Amino acid sequence: MLPTADQPVTSDTPAVIGIDIGGTKTLGLVIGGDAEILVEQRRPTPHSAMAVVDMLADLVSDLIAAADGRVEVRAVGVGVAGLVDLHGRLRRAPNLVGADELAVRDLLEPRVGLPVFVDNDANCAARAELESGVAVGVQHAVLITLGTGIGGALITGGSVIRGAAGMAGEPGHMLVDPNGPLCVCGLRGCWERYASGAGLAYLGREAAAAGALSAVGSELRGDLDALRGEHLTRAARLGDPEAAAVLDTFAWWVAVGMANCAALSDPEMIIVGGGLVRDWDLFGPRVRATLGEVLVAGAHRPVIKVEPARAGEAAGALGAALLARHESGLQRPA
Numbered sequence: 001m002l003p004t005a006d007q008p009v010t011s012d013t014p015a016v017i018g019i020d021i022g023g024t025k026t027l028g029l030v031i032g033g034d035a036e037i038l039v040e041q042r043r044p045t046p047h048s049a050m051a052v053v054d055m056l057a058d059l060v061s062d063l064i065a066a067a068d069g070r071v072e073v074r075a076v077g078v079g080v081a082g083l084v085d086l087h088g089r090l091r092r093a094p095n096l097v098g099a100d101e102l103a104v105r106d107l108l109e110p111r112v113g114l115p116v117f118v119d120n121d122a123n124c125a126a127r128a129e130l131e132s133g134v135a136v137g138v139q140h141a142v143l144i145t146l147g148t149g150i151g152g153a154l155i156t157g158g159s160v161i162r163g164a165a166g167m168a169g170e171p172g173h174m175l176v177d178p179n180g181p182l183c184v185c186g187l188r189g190c191w192e193r194y195a196s197g198a199g200l201a202y203l204g205r206e207a208a209a210a211g212a213l214s215a216v217g218s219e220l221r222g223d224l225d226a227l228r229g230e231h232l233t234r235a236a237r238l239g240d241p242e243a244a245a246v247l248d249t250f251a252w253w254v255a256v257g258m259a260n261c262a263a264l265s266d267p268e269m270i271i272v273g274g275g276l277v278r279d280w281d282l283f284g285p286r287v288r289a290t291l292g293e294v295l296v297a298g299a300h301r302p303v304i305k306v307e308p309a310r311a312g313e314a315a316g317a318l319g320a321a322l323l324a325r326h327e328s329g330l331q332r333p334a
């Protein structure tokens, strides 16, 4: 909601811009000193790397114009799916065509005349959960986003950990099965081959090929390449026991990767975000139950809370803005 005349935003308010570059759409927003959203705009994400930089420069300019002099924007944060180094360079981005080794910060800063900070989208989402979502006050957590692939973030001591090169918290490509299917990253048997939206579809195709998903197979007239996670979740909601069994297998794989994350970082909470959270009721209880069974010393350690993310669709952009505010040294008003 925009501030009204009786809720003035002074030009002293340290406003920052946050932008979340998604595979199909990009969300940009301006936040004020209390992390309140003052302006937000959406753009389609272009399909070439340089067009993305052009779009970002235009979006920053339009957001500043929309803020209409009510605040002075002091920095820009950008969240993007992929491996981002500590110099704001997107090193590897399987979902953005031609964007590998894209120097986002160095290309954007001279265009917008503001300091630019870039991080992985899940790291940004984790900042939003710490600020105003499910992880307010939490010191040690892991965030996992279950979408087409799996993103992640590690929170230790209340801060998002970036690692030596900026690439910490990428659990999607932990190897869980050396003989598993080929991954988009070029390796084999990564966790996200089983526990993402694409992984759910893979498990469904395996079940259908083995004759253990007859209703969904009939619906698709045998075209198993067309099988998507939605086919399974919809069938499970309609009471199909075979679809429910695939979701149980899926939940097991989700829990296995979570256990690996937990064995490494001993979190008090695991936050689950991404598009699959919509169907959390179908597989979440099984994930929680399995985690206690497959995590080392599961019966001898505090129960790890597993909670759906709460910061919503704007989490990535909000977290990118929080990154910019933190990294540029801007503080909230007391």
Ligand SMILES: [Zn+2]
Pocket (backbone or CB within 6 Å): 172, 173, 183, 184, 185, 186, 187, 188, 190
């Ligand atoms: Zn992989």
